[in-house]
Amino acid sequence: MAKKNVVYGFLGTQLDYVGKRNRWEKWRPTVSLCQQEDFIVDELVLFHDQRSQKLFDTVRQDIAQVSPETHVRSEIMNLADPWDFEEVYAALYDFLSRQSFKLTESNYYAHMTTGTHVAQICLFLLTETHKLPGKLVQTSPKRRNEPNHIAGNYQIIDLDLSKYDKLATRFTEEQLEAQDFLKSGIDTHNAAFNKLIEEIELVSLRSSTPILLTGPTGAGKSHLASRIYELRQARNNLEGEFVEVNCATLRGDMAMGTLFGHKKGSFTGASSDRKGLLREAHKGLLFLDEIGELGLDEQAMLLRAIEEGKWLPVGSDTTVKSSFQLIAGTNKDLREEVAEGRFREDLLARINLWTFTLPGLADxxxxxxxxxxxxxxxxxxxxxxxxxxxxxxxxxxxxxxxxxxxxxxxxxxxxxxxxxxxxxxxxxxxxxxxxxxxxxxxxxxxxxRPNSDHSPHPSLDHYLTAEEIAEIDPFDRPQLAFTIHTCKQSSNLSEAGRKLFAVSREKRKSTNDGDRLRKYLAKFHLHFDSL
The missing domain is CATH 1.10.8.60 (Helicase, Ruva Protein; domain 3)
Known part of the structure; x- marks a missing residue:
């Protein structure tokens, strides 16, 4: 059994109204909706106020002539101001909440051509959020030189954009442009890093909650935070400034004053009032690098500022407010810091909703x-x-x-x-x-690192005299150091040779990697056993 088509729309007090004599000579959107040969409206629900009852009766009679199978239902909606967004949205929302939609039996549509612009916007939003679980339908007049111009045209619009190839392609291109921007235009090839950037791009544009960037020093946390800010600002998601501070530089009373502001004379060195970085970041983005270096008192105040958007500056009895997005950076494992009592567990829970670990260059x-x-x-x-x-x-x-x-x-x-x-x-x-x-x-x-077993290469002066090193070209020194390092990590000469000549040995008919390595070391008067 075919599903019924049920359409909801507003009675057009302007477009649907015509005089008695010429009403069949003019395009009327609600009537034309029911004149489409390949789109049968089984039920049409029209919203209108009490004053438009006569117009509703006329439209219903005319629809009965062009589409007798259409059941037209009146839904009285007396609006004090049809241009008041809150009132119109609430009235439609309440009406739709009372409906029982049977998706297995009916297809549902919202007619977007009639009603005030506010009414059309509200219908769109309620359809987009599936409060009205259907699609949009739009009617339009045909050109005068086309036949049957009274019926006009119609178009079904499915808000599932994945069904629109051209639109989907444009959104994909825009997403790739945003990811490229976050990577500063660098054509990165590391799959894990590219996946990380994809996730950061989505979070940056869809959420204003705190972001935690972890990873080793020099991995690019500060640079990425500034790019996130620029991306969000370009998309009109932020109005304020990008404010950055390394928390490792904040100590004592100055830490509180720098972050949260202070009144003149509130502590030694407070020679004037200070606004504080959190207020400077109002409607913008605050990047707190090395957040794990903050003291526990500063952490407690920061938690309140994040959760409530307000705090007391040092020496003040008046609460100040600021709305900002927080990005925090750290090279520490904050879970370990919590276990050691150096970082507040409630603050960590608040800032790690979105945690991204940036890999180091070696990875x-x-x-x-x-x-x-x-x-x-x-x-x-x-x-x-x-x-x-x-x-x-x-x-x-x-x-x-x-x-x-x-x-x-x-x-x-x-x-x-x-x-x-x-x-x-x-x-x-x-x-x-x-x-x-x-x-x-x-x-x-x-x-x-002196006296470290984890140095990347052993120092040549452990094996050669200063005079011997001076006679080696600078170009050859790293190669020799790497060779010594490989020997130290290998159990015998042959194993070390296989590691060092892994590429060239594949091109030789016969290989003797150990002999090649022995001859190379002999050039510098070195022997495998001595290493």
């Missing part, structure tokens, strides 16, 4: 190459000087950067510093193997 090695391009481009924009690698130097640096033994403990800060240094020393804007060799040695030295 995103496939993104090193595009980030190098980004750093060089950023350098060109800031200095006006164009710098690039020659091919050999680029391959050399990428081999070093992608090696598992390069920890990138400073993450993107290390990479930025490395590119800046090599670009500065590069003659005529070309980074050569000489600059790469010097930089890799500099990075290796910076990553070493």
């Amino acid at each position: 995103r090695r496939e993104d090193i190459a595009p980030n190098i391009d980004y750093e060089l481009n950023k350098l060109r924009q800031s200095t006006g000087r164009s710098v690039s690698f020659n091919k050999e130097a680029q391959l050399s640096f990428l081999r070093f950067a992608n090696a598992d033994s390069s920890p990138w403990s400073g993450n993107f800060r290390d990479l930025n510093a490395a590119i800046t240094r090599m670009a500065t020393f590069a003659p005529r804007g070309r980074i050569r193997t000489e600059e790469v060799a010097a930089e890799t040695q500099r990075l290796l030295h910076g990553w070493q």
Whole structure:
């Protein structure tokens, strides 16, 4: 059995009204809805006030002539002001709440052509939220030169946008543009990071609740927070400023005053009134980096500010208010901080609704190459000087950067510093193997920690004299250090050789990796057993 078509709409006091003599010469939206040959209206519910009863009777009689199978039902809705959004929405909401919709028996529609603009908007919203579980139907007149212009046209609009290919494509493109913006236009290849950005993009535009960004120092938490702010501001979701502070720099009374404001003379050093960063971030975004460094008193006040939007500045007896979005950053495990009593559990529960952990550079090695391009481009924009690698130097640096033994403990800060240094020393804007060799040695030295078993490479001066090291080209020193490190991690010479020559050995008909390694070490008067 076919389903019935049930339509809800407003009686058009202007468009549906005509005189008795010429009413069949003019297009009338409610009547034309029932004149469509391929859309049969089984039941039509018309909202109108008591004063429009006569018009309703006329329209019902005319519909009976063009569509006798349509049952037209009057629904009196006396509105004091049909342009008052709150009144119209409430009246429609209450009416629809009383209805019993039988989706297995009927298709439901909202006629969007008649009624005030406010009435049309309210019908749209109630249909979009499925208070009216159906689709939209819109009628329009045909052009005069078309036949049967009285009946006009109609269009069914399903609010499930996934059914509209062109619209879906536009939304997808917009979403990808937003994700690209959050990544600063860097063509990242790490699947886990790209998935993370997809989630952050959705949360950033759909929620104003706190976001917690975790991850190692230098992973890009501050940069990402500023991009989230710029994205939300571009979409008109934020009006205020981006306010950032590293909580590790806040100590004592100054911490309270900096965050929440203070009155003049409230403590030593408070020489004037201070507004406080939370108020500066009103209608904007507040980024609290290293939030785990906040004292417990500041945490308690911050919790109240997040939950209630108000607090007492230091030395004041008057409550102040501010509405802001909070993004918090930390390189600590705040769960451990809670267990140790250094972080409030209720504050953690409030700020970790959306928690995103940014991976370090060592966990995103496939993104090193595009980030190098980004750093060089950023350098060109800031200095006006164009710098690039020659091919050999680029391959050399990428081999070093992608090696598992390069920890990138400073993450993107290390990479930025490395590119800046090599670009500065590069003659005529070309980074050569000489600059790469010097930089890799500099990075290796910076990553070493005295008396640590976890240094990325052992120091060469543990195995060679200063005179011997001085005779080794800077380009060869990182390679030798890496070779020594691999030997120390291997149980025998052959195992170390297989690791070091894993690529080239596949191209040889016969392999003797241990012998190749022995000869290489002998060049520097070293032996595997001594390592």
